Structure formats: C-alpha cells, structure tokens
Amino acid sequence: MTTAVEPKAAEAPALGLHTDLSNEAYHADVTSLSSSGARKLLPPSCPAKFWYEQDNPQPASKTFDYGNAAHKTVLGNGPALVVIDHDAWNTKAAKAEVAEARAMGAIPLKQHEMQMVTDMADAIRKHPLAAALLDPAYGAPEQSGFWIDEASGIRCRVRFDWLPSMHQGRLIIPDYKTTTDASNAAMEKDIDKYGYNQQADWYETGARALGLGDQNAELLLIAQEKKPPYLVNVIGITLGSRVIAGAKNRAAIETFAECMSTGYWPGYADDEPNYLELPGYAENRDKELYLP
Template identity: 85%
Template sequence: MTTIAEPAVEAPALGLHTDLSNESYHADKTSLSSSGARKLLPPSTPAHFRYEQDNPQPPSKTFDYGNAAHKLVLGNGPELAVIEYDTWNTKDAKAAVAEARERGAIPLKQHEMDMVDAMAAAIRRHPLAAALLDPAYGAPEQSGFWLDEATNIRRRVRFDWLPSHQEGRLIIPDYKTTTDASNAAMQKDIDKYGYHQQADWYETGARALGLGDHTAELLLIAQEKKPPYLVNVIGIPFGSRVIASAKNRHAIETFAHCESTGHWPGYADHEPNYLELPGYAEHRDKELYLS
C-alpha cells in the first residue's frame, strides 16, 4: 500500500504578520520561540523541547482558563463555548465538550465563563492595564519572524498586544493569569517561568522587526483568577534583562547546534552526573553527624 506524505507546511515569511492564526504560528517548526528557548535550558533539556515540538500537549483546565481570559481581555482568540451541564462526566456532556474542542472552541462551565467575564471587567477598571490594552490604540495577537544575526536561525514572537502608534519607545504589554499576582509571588514566577527571558526575546524581536524607534519594553499584566481579580503591572529591571539575554543566547546556540547535528540530548549521554547534597541538607547533616 502506497502512503501519500502530507504536504510540508510553508514557513511564514520574515517580518510582521497582523493576521496570522495561532495555529499557523505554532505550526512553524523551523523557527525558535521564547517558550521554546526556555525549554532548551535546564532544568529542561533539548530532548524535552524536541518531544514537545513533535507531541503537542493536550488541553488542560489551566490553559483553558488562560486562553479564555486572553480572548475576553484582548478581544481575539478561539470561541468560548458554555457547556450547559452541571457535571461533565455524563455521556451527553462529554460529547458536547468533545464537539466544542473539535471545532476549535474552549469549553467552559457557566461559572467559569462568569469568572473570565469578571476578569475582563477588572482589567477594564484598572487604569494602567486598561490604557495599555486600549483597543482604540492597538491590536492583539500579532506575529513576527526574523533571522538571528549570529546563527542565521529563524526566531519568532507572538505579541499579545502591539500599540498602533509606534513612534518613540514601544511598550509591549503581555497578559498573564495567575493564582497570586503579588510582588513576592511574581518575583518567584519571573524566575520559575523565565518571564525575564520572554521580555528580552520580545524586545529583541520588536527591534529586529523595526517597531518603535529601536527601543522597546515589555510590561507584564498579571491578573489573579479569583475575586476580586486583582491586577499587577510589572516591569523587568535592567540587571535581570542582562541575565535573560545571556540565557537566550545560550538557548539559541543550543538550538542551532541541535538542528545542525540532529541530536537533541537529554540529561547525560556518556558519563554519570555526580551530584552533591543540596546546600541546606549538607549543612544540616554536618551539624548533626560530623560535629
């Protein structure tokens, strides 16, 4: 039996795309995104990155809430489908959820829809967040592709929002949903999720794409997913950006090397990793047993 190979997906052209679908953006496996760059670095590995590229993650409630909030806050995204069942463990409810996902919609219970409606309303009441996401002065979900000068690999970015007026310093808002938007919690999340790397990536992309006057700053708009749906607008200081730039450069070079060799390494290929005790454990046990 002869099998017919699926036609290769044509990579988007270099430059800014104002109407590229989210599916087309993520379908481009020839370019490296900010989230991909972070996946290449410890504690992850290139092997994890390659697996996730080849095996997209299934839907989850966490992603559903975030995507639904993005839809209502930014005004662009998949359909939100309220599934009119109290529980989703019946045959009819499961069929309704599956049908919604099949057509590309996000299935939600009514109380979940009420939650994301309330989140969008809270954003509109927040003076700074509302100004940054004013639909009269910007547009959501715009994609950019450019060549990295040092390695010649394709890099990509999908801006949550781009201002329509791009003279002077360009401010790039990026919307995040979270359980805790306090300064202390977000400081940990910046490290945990690499938001400083995202800031450097997006700002580099904006400059490469000729947006603004070659200066750009990403601001995180973090919003809690529980009442009163508080909002915290956060900038990334210069020192953290310097670190982020170095990490991104390492990720880009790792990607370029893996692409050229076809080898996507995991933890250890040929030699064992010798691991010391964690510092706190070594200090504890020395005090208890060696003193």
Template identity: 80%
Template sequence: MTAVAAEATAPALGLHTDLSNEAYHADKTSLSSSGARKLLPPSCPAKFRWEQDNPQPDSKTFDYGNAAHKLVLGNGPDLEVVPGPRWDTSKAKGHIAEIRERGGIPLKQHELDMVKAMAAAIRQHPLAAALLDPAYGAPEQSGFWIDGPTGIRRRVRFDWLPSVQSGRLIIPDYKTTTDASNDAMQKDIDKYGYNQQADWYEEGARSLGLGDESAELLLIAQEKKAPYLVNVIGIEFGSRVIAGAKNRRAIETFAECTRTGHWPGYADDEPNYLALPGYAENRDKELYL
C-alpha cells in the same frame, strides 16, 4: 515533511497581523521564547524536541488562560458554555468534543462568568486599561526574523502591540495567575522565565523594526479569583541582562541540535556528579563535620 519542505511552507519573515495561533505554532523551523526556555536546565533539548513533536492535550489551566485572553484582548477561540453541573456524562463529553473540534473552549457557566469579571476588572484598572486600549493597539500579532549570529529563524507572538509606532514602544503581555502580588510574581519571573520572555520580545520588536533599545515588555498579571486584582510589572534591568545570556545559550543550542539532528537529554555519554543542595550541605556540615 522534510526540513526543506517545512522551511518552504513556514510563514514569511516580518510582522504578521492576521496569522492564526495554529499557523504560528505549526512552524517547527523557528524558535520561540517558550521553546528557548524549554531547551535549558532544568529541562533539556530532548524534552523540547518531544514536546514539539507531541503537542500537549487541552487542560483546564490552559482553557482558563485562553478564555481570559479572548475576553481581555479581544481575539482567540470561541467560548461556549456546556450546560449542566456534570461533564462526565456521555452527552456532555460529546458536546465538549464537538466544541474542541471546532477550535472552541468549553466552559461551565460559572467559569464564563469568572473570565467576564476578569475582563471587567482589567478595564477598571487605569494602567492596564490604557496599555490594552483597543483604540490604540491590536492583539495577537506574530513576527519572524533571522538570528544574526546563528542564522536560525526566530519567532514571537505578541499579546498586544500599539498601533502607533512612535516614541518608546511598550509591549503588554497578559498573564493569569493565582497570586499577582510582588513577592509571588518575583518567584514566577524565575520559575517561568518571564525575564527571558521580556528580553526575547524586546529583541524581536527591534529586529522587526517596531522599536529601539528603549522597547520594554510589561507583564499585566491578573488573579483568577475575586476581586481579580491586577499588577503591572516591569523586569529589572539586571534580570534582563541575565535573560539575554540565557536566551543566547538556548539559541546556540537550538542551532547546534538542528545542525546535528541530536537532541540530548540529561547525560548521554558520562555521568553527572551532583552535590547536595546548598541548604542541605550547610546543614550537615554544621551537624556532622
């Protein structure tokens, strides 16, 4: 498909309340928050482009997360149990393939029990339950808008949006993790760029007319082992300022690569000169210099 044809079939600008996850991710003309993070170090535009053109295969990690999203948020692929303790038999493999072909998620019984228990734990958490109350919001809504400085299309898929758009907009985003403690999540904010996601979603909400400068994303992090603890986390202001600068760099990179058709890797025309890691340089200076 040509760039012009892709642009013509891309979702319209604005908020979509019923766009499928597949249709959202099929739009290669726009840049998402996860895509923006893939454009920047330690990744690079070449990796971004390859992953866009070569969708990643299903994995158990994604299955758990998507299954939990289904039961916690109330929207997503069907969850189907594959009976029996072994999945390496020809019968089990055929069943799993059929489920995936239908767009479902295959699970063992104990895995389905786990995500059901996670959803129940969310409903018992006062703040998380209030933020995800189905009486006052809806899941999986997509937005598309034009970036003013570059003119590129940007996109966002909100886990959840409140149905009453008055007052301060709070945007819950659900994450499953092995450790939802403050220390672990602080590291994950850096590792996975959750501060960039917060800045992106907040800007997206403003651009779509859903909120003002007070709009805020809150992470609802939940552990995947009993007792399935929940931690509701906001991103500190300074971290979001840094995130805004990183997102702007990614947007400009995407615009330039799209314009030129060149998606560079680590070093295309000259070597990268590297120093020792800071800790190693300090250690060796003390020992040998």
C-alpha cells in the same frame, strides 16, 4: 535520551510582522525558535524535551483553558468559548458536548467559569494602567513576527499578546498573564520559575529586529489573579534581570543552531553520568546532625 525524529514541517511564514497569522500557523513553523522554546532548551529542561514537544503539543488542561479563555475575553482574540450547561461533566451527554467543543477548536467552560473570565475582563477595563495599555483604539492582539538572528543565522519568532498600532518612538509591549497570586513577592518568584525575564528580552529583541519603535522597546507584564476581586499588577522587568535573560537566550539560540545543524538533541546525560550533590539546605542540616 536523544531524538532526531523530524516533526511535521509546514511552509514557513515570511520574515517580518504578520497581523493576521493564525495561532496554528505560527506554532507550525518548527524551523524557527520562539521565547518559550528557548526556555525549554535550557536547564532544568533539555533539547530532547524541546524537540519532542514540537510534534507532541501538551494536551488541554483546566489551567490552559482558564488562561486561554481569559486571553479571549481580555484581548478579544482567540478560540471560541462554549458554555457546557451541565452541573457535572461526567455524564455521557456532558462528555459529548465537551468533545464536540474541543473538536471545533473551542474552549468548553462551565457557567461559573465563563462568569469568571468575563469578570476578569471587566476588572482589567477598570484598572487605569492596564486599560490604557490594552485600549483597542490604539492597538491589536495576537500579532506575529519572524526575523533572522544575525549571529547564528537561525529564524526566530515572537507572538505578541498585544501590539500598539503606533510603531514610532518608544514601544511598550503589554503581555497578559493569569495567576493565583499577582503580588510583587509572588511575581518575583514567577519571573524566575517561568523565565519571564527571558520573555521580556526576547520580545524586546524581536521588536527591534522587526523595526518596531526605537531601540528602547519594553515589555510590561499585566498579571491578573483568577479569584475575586481579580486584582491586577502591571510589572516591568529590571535591567539587570533582562541582561541575565539576554545571556540565557543567547545560549538557547546557540544550542538550537547546533542541534539543528547536527540533528542531535541531547537529554540530561547521554554519554556519562551526572554527579549530583545534596541540596544546600539538606547538606547543612545533615552536617550539623551527623558529622563530628
């Protein structure tokens, strides 16, 4: 499937770093490519899905609510949090309060959910390294940057969870993630599943393009579990994984440039069939069981 329908355009923010640009204004710039967009352009997704989502954002869900609420309490910036003080949300009164909160752009939470994100923020402040990285005396949340990719000429954008106030020397860029399991083994899988290595390369490239720090900018993930005791794991991405990510991001940028030029946003297979094989484990199993 392909789509060439233009999403609603908004005035593009100026190039450079923006310290007070709203989240809505940042995401409204459909002329530029973000890290999450770059990942959406590549398999197992496709350009058609990416382009559709430019004008059809994902609806609210509990997973997004928890993540955004935790960002608000930990980083100090984001939508308002509103406690809906009903044991169940299936009553008419509760539904009305939830709808009112959503209409105001707030995140509705139950009392125990508000306590959860409050306790998560407390756990971050007690973690020596995470607390140092997110110290409000030396940085600020939710800053946006826009730059031109020299090789393709397209606009790129980044929204830093947190940016240190000192932009000289080696820049460390903290990025906060909530998860069910912040152990090393689980996060290695998440780096692959969610493309966190691509995000690291994108943010580091953006920092260099924006003139932030020297050429050795590094993103560190601050992963935190959503269940007590709300354990924290500060994670760096190895050089080899970031080199691979750089190649994938380059492929995404070139795909975006081509699609923007032609107005053609391909799906999985538009002109000919895709021939697929059994997964390796299934092929080995069935060969052993059924082939001579």
